[in-house]
Amino acid sequence: MATAPDPQQPSPRIARLARGLKLGANSLLVTLFGDVVAPRPQAVWLGSLIRLAAPFGINDRLVRTATFRLTADDWLAATRIGRRSYYGLSEAGLQRVVHAGKRIYAGEAQEWDGRWTLVMVRGDVRATVRQKLKRELLWEGFGAIAPGVMAHPSADLGSLREIIQSARAQDYVAVMEASSLAAFSIRPLQALMHQTFKLGDVAHAWQALLRRFSPLAEEAADLPPVDAFFVRTLLVHEYRRVLLRDPNLPEALLPQDWPGRTARGMCSGMYGALLEASEEYLHGVVEVAEGGLADASNELRKRFKHA
Template structure:
């Protein structure tokens, strides 16, 4: 049985928040559909997202744009259209998934990934690369110079290979001469990333979703469609906040930083909703080969592992 409180929360969210149809569709594909092979019938997808305020005309317009942006590709099979993520779309979704779902508890060793964009790099290619690097947590320290405090060169090489720029830019692996000096690092972080604005979006996320966790935790039973809608809006919001957060090491973050608390809240809500959200997705969507395939094994490793223990409500 559907909860009126949850219905009202969903309605309030959709009426109060500016939700981009393109971004919401990417969230559904990236969070749910990518784990099941990456594609569904368009007619099924329209039914799936209609309760999110996306009618058929809006969905068709948005998926057309996402095809132009190399997120999706369409296939006409008989009278039906099948849309699935492109290799580029899958790569972007995978990069986002790592940042959203992976546990980041290692200590920073003072290493930096640096990318220098030559002036001769074509404007369109430069814009594409900057956008991809920004999604991966890179910030501009100077014109044509992007940095990320990390030793993860694998992600950088995947982005360069995926955009065809490995031989067109200068990637460097650098090391801070004094990784424990906090003041210059904090000042640098403030120049490269708008940490104050990012912190404010984390605080707004907590204020919006903490009451919902209390409601879901207290419910005797949950409705599959409501779980799908809540999970989609949860990940749409958290993805929007997190992908602007460079996930800096502790030496570079402000003293009052609510990113970790927001992640705990997101994890708790996700673990409450994912099973029934999956059930709803599988009930509504199919592929040319039949039902959606089971979720990939890595899906169940999200947030350090999806289990059944009760969700704890993060303290204010």
């Protein structure tokens, strides 16, 4: 007699999608909190997190260790109700995923006006402040063009201000605007961006993502709930991993055959196709501190500009 498929585990064919990937507990939980929890700020039971991580080969011990570390690093806030532990995003963690979400779920870069935002850090800033500032700015898409100097062609000034304030670096950072001059060739700037942002490596990462997920694009809307959740989470996880290395440069600074354009389009279409079934799975599996898992369909469909 054939064994009935486990409704909590993806089908073997879909599970093979993760083959060859190194899925760390910390990074996977950040993906889950950013994609699932952030649009409905609720605290999720630890047991539900363990259940959500299991299909990706991450056991309960690794989830417990990861939640402890992420809480210590001010990503998560823990709540105890009876004998159960619940985890939600901390204020700093929510700020981080909101900043990242603006890039992850956004569309193509807007038309560029040739202006740059430069962030220059004083040399006498404490090492801990410098490291935190650099880490947050890299996540925001800035590139280090020289020691103590970072640049972005289309920076979100509100997010930049929050990053500087969060690092308590207001007295150590100068923010300036620069413009490309039409009288000079753009080629050296293109070469500088290629080196600064390691665009060759980013292009290879986009191509690998396309090879992995594009064969499922046509059937994404027809997958059963557990498979849809698995593909959605893995898609966002890998897309986020590549995108946070990609500065989303203006068209004028990119190669003509840039694979990021195709990858963005594929991920946009697949995410929308996977939403309904994956949300059905989440509502059946996730337990929160109060009530049921909130309906975030309207908010989720705004991602990637889905109507």
